[in-house]
Amino acid sequence: MSAQLSVNMRKMPKQERARETAGDLLTATAQFLRRNHYSKLSTNKIAELAGVSIGTLYQYYPSKEALVVALVRQQFEADFRLVQSIIEESESLSLKEGVQNIVHAVLGMFSEQTQLRLVIYEQSRKLSFLQTKETFQQRIRALFLENFEKHSRGEYEKPSELSMYTVTTAVIGSLVAAASERPEYLVCSHFEAELVRLVLGYYRKI
Amino acid sequence: MSAQLSVNMRKMPKQERARETAGDLLTATAQFLRRNHYSKLSTNKIAELAGVSIGTLYQYYPSKEALVVALVRQQFEADFRLVQSIIEESESLSLKEGVQNIVHAVLGMFSEQTQLRLVIYEQSRKLSFLQTKETFQQRIRALFLENFEKHSRGEYEKPSELSMYTVTTAVIGSLVAAASERPEYLVCSHFEAELVRLVLGYYRKI
Amino acid sequence: MSAQLSVNMRKMPKQERARETAGDLLTATAQFLRRNHYSKLSTNKIAELAGVSIGTLYQYYPSKEALVVALVRQQFEADFRLVQSIIEESESLSLKEGVQNIVHAVLGMFSEQTQLRLVIYEQSRKLSFLQTKETFQQRIRALFLENFEKHSRGEYEKPSELSMYTVTTAVIGSLVAAASERPEYLVCSHFEAELVRLVLGYYRKI
Amino acid sequence: MSAQLSVNMRKMPKQERARETAGDLLTATAQFLRRNHYSKLSTNKIAELAGVSIGTLYQYYPSKEALVVALVRQQFEADFRLVQSIIEESESLSLKEGVQNIVHAVLGMFSEQTQLRLVIYEQSRKLSFLQTKETFQQRIRALFLENFEKHSRGEYEKPSELSMYTVTTAVIGSLVAAASERPEYLVCSHFEAELVRLVLGYYRKI
DNA sequence: TATGAATGAGGTTTCATTCAT
DNA sequence: GATGAATGAAACCTCATTCAT
Structure with a gap:
């Protein structure tokens, strides 16, 4: 509402x-x-x-649910804007640096507000959120796709829709696991590096 | 039992x-x-x-929770035995084939019993499960580590504890996302291939 | 209220x-x-x-208990005010007459509402009431002590804290026993007289 | 049973x-x-x-109640025998000493087993116990009456049934109060002395 | 529009007691 | 006789939601 x-x-x-x-x-x-x-x-x-x-x-x-839906929607909007601004700021950087920046930002979201983030992650799997979530994620992935190639310089594979889905859900999944089981990882640069490596390894040309 | x-x-x-x-x-x-x-x-x-x-x-x-704990524990045990048997059967295969087999099996777990798997995933993040889950996951990861090198043939990086944590949670995270948003992926060989690629790309030597 | x-x-x-x-x-x-x-x-x-x-x-x-606590507290307040007013009215009377008035009033409380009084007596022994009860009883006993000497005219011992505790609990104890086993005593002037004698005999100088 | x-x-x-x-x-x-x-x-x-x-x-x-009734009955029997033996042992002593001995014994019952004693006291006020309790108390009071005069030496009033009822319930009532609110009194000789004084003062001739 | 008193279905849990083995 | 699995009424309590003021 x-x-x-x-x-x-x-x-x-x-x-x-x-x-x-x-x-x-x-x-x-x-x-x-x-x-x-x-x-x-x-x-x-x-x-x-x-x-x-x-x-x-x-x-x-x-209803209670309507309230939570609105909250999640609000967060999604804010998150989208944040990612967007990071991409803009990374305009002149390499893809690796761009990915590093984004992973860093997402880790930041979770390390503050861990509880809230977990709730949003969990709730957004409910039926009533699927539409909202889908829309948000498509916009995010479209953004990624668009910028990926710009920075690829031929060193990385061209991302497919499916690959984008796989890698984004993978990174978020790992992050959520860490948030609930290993909160200390959220502020650990090694973990951050592993996530970056996960993304880059995935797309690196053989 | x-x-x-x-x-x-x-x-x-x-x-x-x-x-x-x-x-x-x-x-x-x-x-x-x-x-x-x-x-x-x-x-x-x-x-x-x-x-x-x-x-x-x-x-x-x-309590209700005790029942769910018992159920989750039961599933964990069964899952562990399944993964163990797959690794044994992959004794003579390459690492790539072994990863393929495991990813295939895990996708199978989720494509049957999708709902139940999601519940277990979600519940096992609760405090009361952490101990059980941790134990289970450590055993699984120990199994992986042990067998990874045997099959690596020098083509892959030696996995660290942290990398193992990252990649297993990533795969499961992606799978869980697919299970709730894209059930069709659970029976799609392309998605399966992407997950395999995610793992192998992560560990492939540069 | x-x-x-x-x-x-x-x-x-x-x-x-x-x-x-x-x-x-x-x-x-x-x-x-x-x-x-x-x-x-x-x-x-x-x-x-x-x-x-x-x-x-x-x-x-x-909780249920909170309700009972509130009820007991209410009764205690009312009882305290009643005893206070009786003492005030007995200002000009002898100690014996004062004791008679109070015993009479307390018997009256129990003869109406016998059941309720027994419940209050019983419940007020529970942990959750001890504070409330203690406070109430101390105020009552302070009142008694203060007025006892005023009316004593040297015929009675000076009451100690301990003696006050003993005699008040004794009278209430006897009353409670009568209330549950011998309800007819609650309206019997002989029983009333015995209680008075119990108090006066206790403090009478040898 | x-x-x-x-x-x-x-x-x-x-x-x-x-x-x-x-x-x-x-x-x-x-x-x-x-x-x-x-x-x-x-x-x-x-x-x-x-x-x-x-x-x-x-x-x-x-039923559960039948069990508790049996327990209380057993305790009453034991108590009766104890009091009886004390009276016998006090054969040659003064009334004051006899009263002291009995008060001391009853305090002893409560200072060990405080919890159990309070439960018995409380439960025995229930309808299903009244008969048992009444019988027990009458036997106890008969015992007291019989021995009181023997030791009175003319210094004390002849006890009536009613006075016996009053004084025994008074002493027990005070004791029960102490047991739940002032456990330390149960092993305090001053409190014991007050109870003795309560009894003797009650019956002392003016 | 804002308020907050009232609702009651429905959840968790206990425990005296029964009865088939 | 002894066992212990099973029962189910009934207790406590919560909370999303409604509606009169």
Whole structure:
């Protein structure tokens, strides 16, 4: 809903305040999930944290799930923008350096907000998120594809759709495992290097 | 079975009949999770599916979680034995062929029982499973390390502990993503080939 | 009432309606315990008696015990005020008459609401009440000590802390025994006279 | 039931073993209650502690309550015999010394086995115990009455039934209070002295 | 629109007791 | 007699959601 609200919005005072409330609820949810497991999340708790009544929450989000969907969507948007800016900044660098920059950024996302990231990863596998997630990932992968060749200089294979799917899910999968089992890896440059090697080895010409 | 059951169980079945019941409860849990999400799992449903009363369930398992722990443990054991047998059968083959065989087998695990596998993956990230999981994974990785060099013939890098962690979690991560978003990949030889390439590219000497 | 309620309460009622509900739940608890043994008390019965849903009960009291604690606390407060007023009214009387008045009043408390009083006596021995009870009893005994000497006229020993503890618990103990085994004693002036004699004999100078 | 069994028993081997089992169950119950609160007591636990199956427990006692009744009865019998022996031993002593001896013994009962004593006190107020308790107490009081005069030497009032009821319940009540709130009093000679003073002051002629 | 009191289905768990073996 | 597996009513409690104010 916050996504809809954020589009086509004339800043009528009422809607302005409404958007704020909707945002506060999202922020409260994220804040809660940064410190607690998803199973402890409840609508009443969210409303309390956001400083509004439970009734108000249901004015903005028709269900608990809708709220979480909105939160995940928000994160996806932010993540997309982040990756985009990194790619832009890596314009003049080699592919290796670009991959290093991206892996570094993604590790950063997980090392702060580990809990929240894990929740998002887990929740986004639910049916209700598939569409949102798919869209986001396609945009990300399109971005990668487009820039990969630019920086390849003939040293790497041309990525297929399938290979892109494989390698992105692989890196994220490894990261998620580390986040829950080996939090120390998230701030370890060796682990970072391994992930980079995973990507580059995958595409390196024989 | 009694070996795995004996951990986390409230009461050791003394009669054959009781051992069956405890097993039935585990089977019922697996059966339920093959068709439904974990969040829908309840002790009442398990008992009903197993055809016993709720009280009987609690004679053998002190909590819902204990039941799931036992189920996961059981799966881990079975998986370990499977991987072990594949490695043994690949004794005389090249490393590439060995990796192919293992990737093929793991894809097979996920293509049958997709739901159940996803639940196990997800649940095994919980605190109560960490010990069990860690043990299982260390045994698996030890197995890999031991056999990797035997078949390497100098064409591949010597794997470090960290690299082993990275590549196994990467493959599983990619697989899990496919299982929930792209079930068709689980039976697609191209996807299988990409996973093999991911592993071999990672370790191939430059 | 809100003063007592505010301790051990999950949620402070913000509207008049809510305050009423919280009070109704306490009343329902007392009502139930007037007719039944504590072991038959259940949150479901309380909610039913109060005419609200079980969920509502848990909005205000986090557990069955919290409800009973609140009830006991309420009774203690009322009892303290009663004893205080009797002492004030006995200002100009002899110590013997004062003791008679108090014993009479306490017998009165038990002869009405016998069941409820026994439950309170029994429950207040539980760990969760010790603090509340201790505080109440110290205030009561302080009151007694203060007034005892005023009326003693040199005929009675000066009471020590320990003696006060002994004699108050003795009188209550005897009363409780009578309440459960010999209800007829609660309205028998001979029994009342014996209790008075117990107190006066204890403190009478040799 | 153990009480019945213990009467009129020919030592047929079967019955002998049966009596042992019944006794073991009682002992297990007492043992459990020495360390835990009554609310934690369960028939399954008792059977386990006694080293027999739950089915066997129900062969000897038709219900949990029957078991507790038997336990209380057993304690009452033992207590009666103890008091009786103390009185006999105090044959040649003054009343004051006799009272001291009895108070001392009763304090001793409570200072060991505090938990168990409190449970018995509490349970014996239940309906199902009233008959048993009444009988026991009447025998005790009859014993007291009979011996009181023997040792009175004219210094004390002749005790009435009612006074005997009052003073015995008073002493026990004070003791029970101390046992749950002031365990240290149970081994304090000053408290013991106060209880003696309570009894003697009550009966001392003016 | 905002509030927060109220709901109640549904979850987990216990334990006295029964009964087939 | 002894066993212990099985029962199921009933307890406690949570939380997404509704609706009167």
